[in-house]
Amino acid sequence: MGSLLKKRGWIIGFILAAILFPFVSQNEYFLHILTLAFIWMIAVYGLNLLAGYTGYLSLAHAGFFAIGAYTLGLLTVKAGLNYWIALVLACFLTSAIGAVVGLVALRTREHFFAIYTLCVGYIIYLVIDKWDSLTGGVRGLIGIPAPTSVGPISFQTPLSQYYLILFFLLFTVLVMYRIIHSLTGRTFIAIRNSEDLAQTIGISTMKNKLLVFVISTFFAGLAGALYASFIRFIGPDIGYITIIFDLLTYLLVGGIGTLAGPIVGTFLIVTVSQSLQFLQDYRMLIFGPLLTLLIIFYPRGIVGAYHDWRMKSLAKKKQQLNRKQTYVHTQSTETEKKIKEG
Amino acid sequence: MLIETKKLTKTFGGLVAVNEVDFTIEKGKINAIIGPNGAGKSTFFNLLSGSYSPTSGRIFYKGKDITKLPPNKIARLGVARTFQTTNLFEQSTVLDNVIVGHRLRTESNLLDAVLRTKRFKREEEKCRDKAMEVLDFVGLTHVRDQLAVSITQEEKKRVAFALALATDPEIVFLDEPTAGINPGETEGLADLMEKMVEQQITVCLIEHKMKMIMALADKIMVLNYGEKIAEGTAEEIMNNQAVIEAYLGGDASA
Ligand SMILES: Nc1ncnc2c1ncn2[C@@H]1O[C@H](COP(=O)(O)OP(=O)(O)O)[C@@H](O)[C@H]1O
Ligand SMILES: [Mg+2]
Numbered sequence: 001m002g003s004l005l006k007k008r009g010w011i012i013g014f015i016l017a018a019i020l021f022p023f024v025s026q027n028e029y030f031l032h033i034l035t036l037a038f039i040w041m042i043a044v045y046g047l048n049l050l051a052g053y054t055g056y057l058s059l060a061h062a063g064f065f066a067i068g069a070y071t072l073g074l075l076t077v078k079a080g081l082n083y084w085i086a087l088v089l090a091c092f093l094t095s096a097i098g099a100v101v102g103l104v105a106l107r108t109r110e111h112f113f114a115i116y117t118l119c120v121g122y123i124i125y126l127v128i129d130k131w132d133s134l135t136g137g138v139r140g141l142i143g144i145p146a147p148t149s150v151g152p153i154s155f156q157t158p159l160s161q162y163y164l165i166l167f168f169l170l171f172t173v174l175v176m177y178r179i180i181h182s183l184t185g186r187t188f189i190a191i192r193n194s195e196d197l198a199q200t201i202g203i204s205t206m207k208n209k210l211l212v213f214v215i216s217t218f219f220a221g222l223a224g225a226l227y228a229s230f231i232r233f234i235g236p237d238i239g240y241i242t243i244i245f246d247l248l249t250y251l252l253v254g255g256i257g258t259l260a261g262p263i264v265g266t267f268l269i270v271t272v273s274q275s276l277q278f279l280q281d282y283r284m285l286i287f288g289p290l291l292t293l294l295i296i297f298y299p300r301g302i303v304g305a306y307h308d309w310r311m312k313s314l315a316k317k318k319q320q321l322n323r324k325q326t327y328v329h330t331q332s333t334e335t336e337k338k339i340k341e342g
Numbered sequence: 343m344l345i346e347t348k349k350l351t352k353t354f355g356g357l358v359a360v361n362e363v364d365f366t367i368e369k370g371k372i373n374a375i376i377g378p379n380g381a382g383k384s385t386f387f388n389l390l391s392g393s394y395s396p397t398s399g400r401i402f403y404k405g406k407d408i409t410k411l412p413p414n415k416i417a418r419l420g421v422a423r424t425f426q427t428t429n430l431f432e433q434s435t436v437l438d439n440v441i442v443g444h445r446l447r448t449e450s451n452l453l454d455a456v457l458r459t460k461r462f463k464r465e466e467e468k469c470r471d472k473a474m475e476v477l478d479f480v481g482l483t484h485v486r487d488q489l490a491v492s493i494t495q496e497e498k499k500r501v502a503f504a505l506a507l508a509t510d511p512e513i514v515f516l517d518e519p520t521a522g523i524n525p526g527e528t529e530g531l532a533d534l535m536e537k538m539v540e541q542q543i544t545v546c547l548i549e550h551k552m553k554m555i556m557a558l559a560d561k562i563m564v565l566n567y568g569e570k571i572a573e574g575t576a577e578e579i580m581n582n583q584a585v586i587e588a589y590l591g592g593d594a595s596a
Contacts, residue, residue: 178456179452179456182466183465184450184452184454184455185455186441186445187442187445189431189434190431190442193429193430196393197429199393200414200422201417201443201509202417202418202445202446203414203442203445203446204414205414211452311489
């Protein structure tokens with residue numbers, strides 16, 4: 001129970017910090033960077049449920065991100081659809097394509113799954129890049145509208161967009177939290193642990209893996225759609241391989257298979273790489289080795305390392321407590337003996 | 343008769359791992375399968391639990407043909423198993439490892455989880471209660487909240503039993519449940535198996551420890567090179583010429 005409260009503690013802390021940040025700093029540039037980070041976090045959460053909790057590392061998720069972005073872009077710019085309807089359709093179209101891809105991809109495992117999805121991701125990129133008449137090809141898609149007003153609330157200013165995207169992020173965290181802390185989440189974790197064992201305790205692995213794949217592409221699509229309406233210009237490069245490796249880096253640094261990992265990792269890398277911008281692409285010279293070391297020594301990232309550390313210190317405390325108790329116990333038996341002897 | 347196999351066969355390439363085995367498992371008894379390493383015992387289990395599909399032959403469970411069913415459906419019918427190597431999720435507590443075992447008796451889905459419906463709450467509770475109950479049954483209540491990584495080998499075996507029991511089975515298949523465990527602890531696990539039978543759960547186990555199996559099993563089948571060479575009570579098996587021959591070459595006490 002205590003750990004549950006603490007788990008909620010960091011979430012509440014994060015919400016407060018995120019809500020209060022614009023009151024502390026009016027810097028529009030920071031606001032922009034943070035909003036963008038929130039969008040990545042949503043995508044990373046989707047990836048985390050699949051790769052972290054179910055054990056299927058998908059490298060197609062930049063592609064699904066791009067599908068979400070382009071669907072929203074095309075539906076609003078070319079079809080002139082209402083923003084919110086387009087947003088919903090973008091999420092559902094992405095997960096529908098996810099379902100089709102998943103049906104095939106999930107018949108493979110481990111490296112083969114990673115390689116297969118890498119290819120799928122690249123194909124999605126190529127389709128976007130080459131299908132000039134629909135997507136605008138390398139020129140990209142411009143003039144994507146900002147979210148339309150909901151009643152009296154308009155989303156034209158950076159600040160309102162910041163809060164809107166924060167809202168979607170919190171929605172994502174809530175959904176993830178509830179999935180992970182449920183029988184459904186336990187089912188996914190059982191599949192990650194051992195598919196053979198999962199099957200013999202009555203779990204339909206294919207059905208559940210497909211479900212995770214669809215949820216995870218849903219959030220990739222949501223992130224993509226939000227990105228499109230936030231940046232308001234998209235090109236094929238948002239579906240490129242580098243994006244999925246960015247997302248993976250965020251996830252690995254923060255902690256794969258942890259609930260706080262996507263927030264911690266994304267925030268850290270985005271802010272640090274902002275402050276190292278003067279190094280340009282040489283940043284990777286620093287990130288590469290650091291990431292390697294982190295994965296070797298802390299395979300479950302910063303959050304995982306923190307959990308382990310807490311577990312150890314808790315166990316130590318317990319041991320000390322036990323020792324004290326046995327000490328008291330032996331003392332009392334000794335005195336008993338003395339009394340008897342006396 | 344709970345389970346019956348008819349000419350059950352499994353080949354891997356040219357290798358015949360299980361060869362036309364006819365076998366029956368009786369309800370409420372302890373059934374054992376013995377045989378030298380590589381005799382096809384684990385493969386036989388994998389066929390019964392649906393993890394492998396047979397090359398030929400049939401499997402009946404309570405008279406129903408389950409030959410083509412996938413393992414998760416077979417589990418739902420009341421067939422549980424443990425593996426030769428115990429694979430627990432080490433970073434979770436013992437209790438958390440076992441809760442998911444009752445998942446197959448629940449209906450709640452993703453929407454229930456996200457919306458935290460009444461059904462969700464009821465079934466979460468139900469699975470937790472079931473896990474507590476089976477952990478109590480296998481005698482692990484005291485390590486319930488410890489991480490699986492921190493418990494002993496014997497306790498891990500018991501967790502594997504608990505996970506199988508959490509599925510509400512009518513029969514459990516135990517693949518070498520006492521491998522790598524000392525004699526004193528082996529006795530404890532044997533007692534546990536007898537306790538399962540008392541609870542109307544049929545047990546079928548693969549075992550190497552002859553002394554234990556002769557004392558424990560109501561019925562024994564001996565496999566050698568994938569073929570059934572004998573079947574019967576402990577006494578019948580011990581006096582069976584084919585069994586003595588098969589074991590003379592090997593190690594009778596292993
Ligand atoms: N998945 C598999 N693929 C190929 N050969 C296998 C497979 N599983 C088992 N075998 C072979 O089948 C034979 C029987 O193995 P197994 O059933 O594990 O024996 P036991 O459990 O009696 O020691 C062995 O020769 C083994 O190498
Ligand atoms: Mg074996």
